Amino acid sequence: MMKHSIACLCALLALVALTACSQNISPRPALPAVGHPEPLPQGRPICSDCHEVPMKDSLKSYAVLDHTATFVKDHRFAAASEAGTCAVCHKESFCNECHANYVEVKPSTLHGDRPDRDLPHRGDYLSRHKVDGRLDPASCYRCHGRTNNEKCVTCHRH
């Protein structure tokens, strides 16, 4: 196994070395380099700051996609009908860091350097999840599925 991980690391370092001299920057890896034609300011974008006319195909006001805290919490409504617009700025991996069946680390660990993001399960969640889970189990099934993943099965039958 050590061999595997060393091989992985070597491949990575080779890639890094190959590209280190390149000046092509994409500082937010989960956002595609092409897509949105205008550079966005730091943080969550407020679309209606720049977009005054409605969206081309759906004619909705851009304000419905303003990335306010409410939008971030309730983005499932926008995602259900505007998935194509999300893809202008977000790679699918951006969504799948939080939404996946089989994820290696919880999003708040993967991006532990980004406390300003709204990532699931801050702090140690294994003990604290019993409360949230009992309060609203349906909300957990959205991501964990009715049939839990490998880690949950250690303690939960199904």
Place this chain on the structure above:
Amino acid sequence: MKRLAGLAPLLSLMLPGFAFAADLNVDGTTLLRIEERSAPGFSKQTVAPATQFLGIDATDVGAKGLSFHLYGWGRADLADKSAGDEKTDANLTYGYVKYRKGFPNAALIGKAGRFFVFEGIINEQVDGAQAQLILPQGFTLSAFGGVPVKLDRSSNTKGDLIGGGRLGFRYGGIIDVGLSGLHERNAYLDTMARADRQLVGGDIWIAPHRMVDITGRSSYNATTEDFAESSSNDNMKSYGGSLTYSAFKPIEIFVEYKHFKRDVTGSADKFGGEIRASLLDGALNPGFGYRRVSSSSTGSIPSYNEIRAFASYAKGAYSASVDFITDLYDKQFYGTDSDYAYELSGSLGYRISPVVHLSGDLSYGANPDYKDQVKGLVRLTFSYSTVKGAPQ
């Protein structure tokens, strides 16, 4: 590693295509975690998993409109086993080819491989194909079919075949409605028995006024003849709302309230809010949050206060952040002698080159299960793109 190895032939088939790709993006994250774990009833362990995440996006591969997307990870444990029975593990989150063709008033999008479907009430990961049609007059039609992606250990929990779709209609920027359905053959239901799973449902978005929008979703489980997300022996309901208020630009205030009612646990209320700011041209981002859960049945759900405070700062090649979260329970937590949990963590980062970023996190905490817990992590990310002058 086996499944990632299975990808090698696919990748080598695609590689010549990459040479012709108009744009190629490669992102990777390497994580090395070190944690000490001591759960009651288990012996103390040190785990040191090394994980590699890899994402590839190539557009206009060979032909215009044809693109390739892949994301997955592999892990090797350098000390004790960190999860499951094996010291290595890997998973392909998605890997598909996509084709998009635009017409004057319409578009056709096709996908094949492993991907997620988020549409209307559908939220599935499949190995299969999907076609989407964007039609004139505001209609959209999409359909997918394939094999549901199985979870590793309990690999019998998914059905053998799955299919579904959504028909959507939008008009004048004030209404957007959809009807969607799903059929999974031989799925595994709550009861441990196998049966077909059928879901039908609708989603609606109405905006009578620029500042107001109303959204809703409801689904009906045709298999159990019940509205989804509830089951006959344990009724649950929740409702609530939230509001974002931005009095002046750099400060955002968010408040929320939610009421929960569930047969087996009684009712509970959750309310609270968050205030976050963006200072020094977005370089400094502090935030503070408070939440209160107050429960009518202190037996199964303890009432508690949650407090969180964080700040992140970035300047030039350097970045730093701190994060603190604590839960203070009104009573002892589920038969333990503890009534609190907290975690304090900090992170430092440095951009080595335009494409490579290095960061390290350290956290310390205590909770009813773990007395004192230290976790460390080193993170190396690289993000390479052939796009010249890519927007940031």
